[in-house]
Amino acid sequence: MREPTSHHSVCSGNFGTVRLAVLRRRGKSHPARLVAVKELKEEASDCELMNEARLMQDIPYHQNVVYLFGVTDSPFCLVSQLIPDAAELQVIKTHTHTSLL
Secondary structure, eight states: OOOEEEEEEEEEEEEOOOEEEEESSTTTSSSSEEEEEEOOOOOHHHHHHHHHHHHHSSSSSOTSSSSEEEEEEETTEEEEEOOOOHHHHHHHHHHTTSSSO
C-alpha cells in the first residue's frame, strides 16, 4: 500500500482528526479511491490507535463494517473505508455510547 495523499479534514475529536484522502495502490488492477485517514493529535498515544488497528484487522469483511485498508507509520494513521453518506455518519455519532445491536 502506498501512502495516501491527504486532503481536507472530515471531522475532529479529542484525540485526533479524520481526513479525506486518495489512496493509490501499486498496480493497474487497483484504481485510486477515496479513503478516510485517522490521525492522532500529537499529545495522544499511538497505543490506542494501534489497538484499534489490531481489532479491525481481525474482523472479517462484512458490508456493515468499515474496512481497514492498512496503517501508515510516519505519522501513524489508520487508513479505512470512507463512509460515503453523511446520514450514516450521523447514525454513528448518535449511537457512539450505545449499542447498535
